[in-house]
Amino acid sequence: MAYRRTDNVAARLADNRRAILNAARDLVSEGGFAAAQMTEVARKAGVATGTLYRYFPSKEELCRQVFREVSAREMNVLASIAAGKASAATRLTEVLYTFAGRAVRGRRLAYALLAEPVDVGLAEERARFRRMHGDIFAGILADGVAAGEFPPLDVRIAAACIAGAIPTALIGPLAPESHELEEKGERVIEEIVRFCLAGVEGAGAKTIGDMRRSA
Amino acid sequence: MAYRRTDNVAARLADNRRAILNAARDLVSEGGFAAAQMTEVARKAGVATGTLYRYFPSKEELCRQVFREVSAREMNVLASIAAGKASAATRLTEVLYTFAGRAVRGRRLAYALLAEPVDVGLAEERARFRRMHGDIFAGILADGVAAGEFPPLDVRIAAACIAGAIPTALIGPLAPESHELEEKGERVIEEIVRFCLAGVEGAGAKTIGDMRRSA
DNA sequence: GGAGGTACTGAACCACGGTTCAGATCGAAT
DNA sequence: ATTCGATCTGAACCGTGGTTCAGTACCTCC
Numbered sequence: 001m002a003y004r005r006t007d008n009v010a011a012r013l014a015d016n017r018r019a020i021l022n023a024a025r026d027l028v029s030e031g032g033f034a035a036a037q038m039t040e041v042a043r044k045a046g047v048a049t050g051t052l053y054r055y056f057p058s059k060e061e062l063c064r065q066v067f068r069e070v071s072a073r074e075m076n077v078l079a080s081i082a083a084g085k086a087s088a089a090t091r092l093t094e095v096l097y098t099f100a101g102r103a104v105r106g107r108r109l110a111y112a113l114l115a116e117p118v119d120v121g122l123a124e125e126r127a128r129f130r131r132m133h134g135d136i137f138a139g140i141l142a143d144g145v146a147a148g149e150f151p152p153l154d155v156r157i158a159a160a161c162i163a164g165a166i167p168t169a170l171i172g173p174l175a176p177e178s179h180e181l182e183e184k185g186e187r188v189i190e191e192i193v194r195f196c197l198a199g200v201e202g203a204g205a206k207t208i209g210d211m212r213r214s215a
Numbered sequence: 216m217a218y219r220r221t222d223n224v225a226a227r228l229a230d231n232r233r234a235i236l237n238a239a240r241d242l243v244s245e246g247g248f249a250a251a252q253m254t255e256v257a258r259k260a261g262v263a264t265g266t267l268y269r270y271f272p273s274k275e276e277l278c279r280q281v282f283r284e285v286s287a288r289e290m291n292v293l294a295s296i297a298a299g300k301a302s303a304a305t306r307l308t309e310v311l312y313t314f315a316g317r318a319v320r321g322r323r324l325a326y327a328l329l330a331e332p333v334d335v336g337l338a339e340e341r342a343r344f345r346r347m348h349g350d351i352f353a354g355i356l357a358d359g360v361a362a363g364e365f366p367p368l369d370v371r372i373a374a375a376c377i378a379g380a381i382p383t384a385l386i387g388p389l390a391p392e393s394h395e396l397e398e399k400g401e402r403v404i405e406e407i408v409r410f411c412l413a414g415v416e417g418a419g420a421k422t423i424g425d426m427r428r429s430a
Numbered sequence: 431g432g433a434g435g436t437a438c439t440g441a442a443c444c445a446c447g448g449t450t451c452a453g454a455t456c457g458a459a460t
Numbered sequence: 461a462t463t464c465g466a467t468c469t470g471a472a473c474c475g476t477g478g479t480t481c482a483g484t485a486c487c488t489c490c
Contacts (some may be wrong), residue, residue, distance in 0.1 A: 006458070009466085016468095038448060048469040050450075059448060117338040130383070157406040161380035165414075168345065168379020169372055191372040195414040199380075202413030224436085224487070231437095253478060263439040265480075274478060436487070443480070448473105455468070460461100 017055050019045040024066045032112040033063060033122060060121040067125045071113055074102065075132050082136045088144030089197075095140065096166070096196055099133070100189040103170055114167040133163040141200060150200055162196045169195075232270050234260040239281045247327040248278055248337060275336040282340045286328055289317065290347050297351045303359030304412075310355065311381070311411055314348070315404040318385055329382040348378040356415060365415055377411045384410075 023045035027036045038059055042049045056062040081094045103110035113129065137159035144150035169192045238260035242251045253274055257264045271277040296309045318325035328344065352374035359365035384407045 005466085009457070013467090042470095049448090050470065051468055053449070054467070117333060117335050120332050123332040127386075130386075153409075154402075154406045157384055157403060158410050160384035160386075161407060161410045164383020164386075165376035165380040168383075169375040171342075171379075172346075172375070187369075188372060191369045192376060194368075195373050195376045198417030199410040199414035202417035220436085221488075228437085257440095264478090265440065266438055268479070269437070431490105433490090434488090436485105438485075439483085440481100442482105444478090446476095448475095450473070451469100451471105453469085455466100457466080458464095460463085 016045075016047060016051070020047065020052060020055055020062070021066060021069065024062055025070060028063075028066055028070070028112050029106075029109045032108070032116045033118050034116070036063060036066070060119075063122055064125050067113070067122060067129070070109065071125075071129045071132075074113070075129075075136070077102065078133070078136050082140055088140050088147060088149045089201075092137070092140045092144065092200065093193065093197065095136065096162070096193040097189065100166055100170060100192055103167070104185045104189065110167075110170075115171050130163050134159040137162050144200075151202075153200065158200055161199060165196060165199075166192055231260075231262060231266070235262065235267060235270055235277070236281060236284065239277055240285060243278075243281055243285070243327050244321075244324045247323070247331045248333050249331070251278060251281070275334075278337055279340050282328070282337060282344070285324065286340075286344045286347075289328070290344075290351070292317065293348070293351050297355055303355050303362060303364045304416075307352070307355045307359065307415065308408065308412065310351065311377070311408040312404065315381055315385065315407055318382070319400045319404065325382075325385075330386050345378050349374040352377050359415075366417075368415065373415055376414060380411060380414075381407055 020041060024036050024041045027040055027044060036059075038052055039049055041062070042052055045052075052062065056065065078095050078099060081098060082091055084091055084094075086094070103114070113126065118126065134156065138155045141150060141153070141155040141158055145152055145155065170188070235256060239251050239256045242255055242259060251274075253267055254264055256277070257267055260267075267277065271280065293310050293314060296313060297306055299306055299309075301309070318329070328341065333341065349371065353370045356365060356368070356370040356373055360367055360370065385403070
């Protein structure tokens, strides 16, 4: 009488779900989220349009899921560096190089995650992503301050500055068409990292506010 | 026989154009570009929907125009500081404080210009806006390097870092609902400026790339 | 004042792309 | 083999909001 969900079927369902997510992910990493239209995703996943809605309640939810999976991979890479036991300065340097380097090597995907115009739902997801970057940076900074490696500073704000500086400085070069980075990529990355490290380490002077107030 | 466009009429046309732009601008500074729907703009400007299309070929063009006008005002403020004859360090400090300060005081508008999710057309305009910021920062930095006030650095990249760090660090607080900044605004701004100045001034060490290569 | 052109109106139109759903298909249980 | 629910299909549907355009009012000039 009743109907039991066989392992076989369960597996096929899982496969479908994966196929859909993979199709969406592939489209995104080729043409950004703009290219992830439901019809296209379905075609590429080898299912009918309607089927998508048996696995995801809406396009927004599907895209969010893709965003989370892709960004989680990035975050894990950074998090494992951050969790290492090298000095804070070393870990920070490593994290910055890795962040920037991966963005450059995966231009298209990085553009989709960081800069492509997206609708509010994804913008929310992107904000979360940025916040996670901030958390990682802030963690390292806090270690460094505690260990006396860095001068005292507001780690949350400094972390946010870093999280903003890197993508923006890469964006021109990050744009989907630009091949600029293939040549001077390393050069650019080094300069960006340099700026961020200096921003952290040169926190000594309390003179700025004063300088200004007396201006 | 022929028809001549009287001064009277010309004035009325100009008035209409202004009324439309003003209506759009007001809507944007209240609810972001999302709130600038053609029907609303027309209503607020006191004209019919169709009339909008006698003055602007499309919504995109209208919005771009609004964006340009609003951002031009900001740019002028910064540009006039940058053109001053104080030391580069002073001018940079002034510009950063002004940029961040104005963003904080005009939260909603700043959000629309810098962070609100928008479609590709406006994103393009926003990129231009960022680039102009970069140009201003870069100009000051170049002066400073030439004068020996700052260590040698790639001014374009450093400028891009600054242009990215400020908005991102303000964004959480900049979000339309957040009132966080009303209290700690000054505090946050000082820390951001500090970070950027340090990033510029602490450019001495050529050690970073080396440190990494030997890691 | 009327001829000939310009400007304005706003309801109807339309494109786009996400979403639905009645019917076909498939798998499990008997 | 048959039943029955779960799953899949894809063409049709629909909401949104920008855009159009036939009709009207308005100017200018003679």
